[in-house]
Amino acid sequence: MDRQLQEPTRLVLTALADAPRHGYAIIQEVLAISAGRTRLSTGTLYTALDRLLQQGLIEVESEEVVGGRMRRTFQLSGKGQEVLVEEAGRLRQTVTETERRLAVRLRANGAVA
Numbered sequence: 001m002d003r004q005l006q007e008p009t010r011l012v013l014t015a016l017a018d019a020p021r022h023g024y025a026i027i028q029e030v031l032a033i034s035a036g037r038t039r040l041s042t043g044t045l046y047t048a049l050d051r052l053l054q055q056g057l058i059e060v061e062s063e064e065v066v067g068g069r070m071r072r073t074f075q076l077s078g079k080g081q082e083v084l085v086e087e088a089g090r091l092r093q094t095v096t097e098t099e100r101r102l103a104v105r106l107r108a109n110g111a112v113a
Contacts, residue, residue: 005087011038012048013057013076013084020061020075023049049074057083 005013008030015021015029026049027040040048052058057080061073076084 004090005083007034008038008040008044008048009052010084010087012040012045012052013080013087016058016074016076016080017084020073022071022073026074052080056080 011030011033012026014033015026021029023042023045027042027045030038030040049058053060053074056077058074059077061075063070063072065071
């Protein structure tokens with residue numbers, strides 16, 4: 001993928017990186033991963049899930065009827081895993097460069113990095 005992922009997309013893919021999950025579980029995982037910073041509404045989540053399905057980044061792992069309603073469980077696809085690995089590398093490079101530049105500044109100011 002040539003462009004960076006938006007944070008909600010990255011968080012949804014991350015929530016699915018270790019195990020398949022249904023919608024409510026994804027919402028809870030995103031909340032935990034983001035330390036409470038990102039709260040996805042169900043409408044926002046399902047719009048994102050539809051888009052990620054169309055892009056081939058996730059897939060439906062299973063469907064079942066629970067309480068009279070269809071519940072789909074989603075999982076990261078192979079393509080989604082590749083995109084998430086690329087995104088993690090891009091973020092790691094940015095963090096490394098940020099830390100390097102801050103260390104230069106701290107040394108210039110007489111502080112120890």
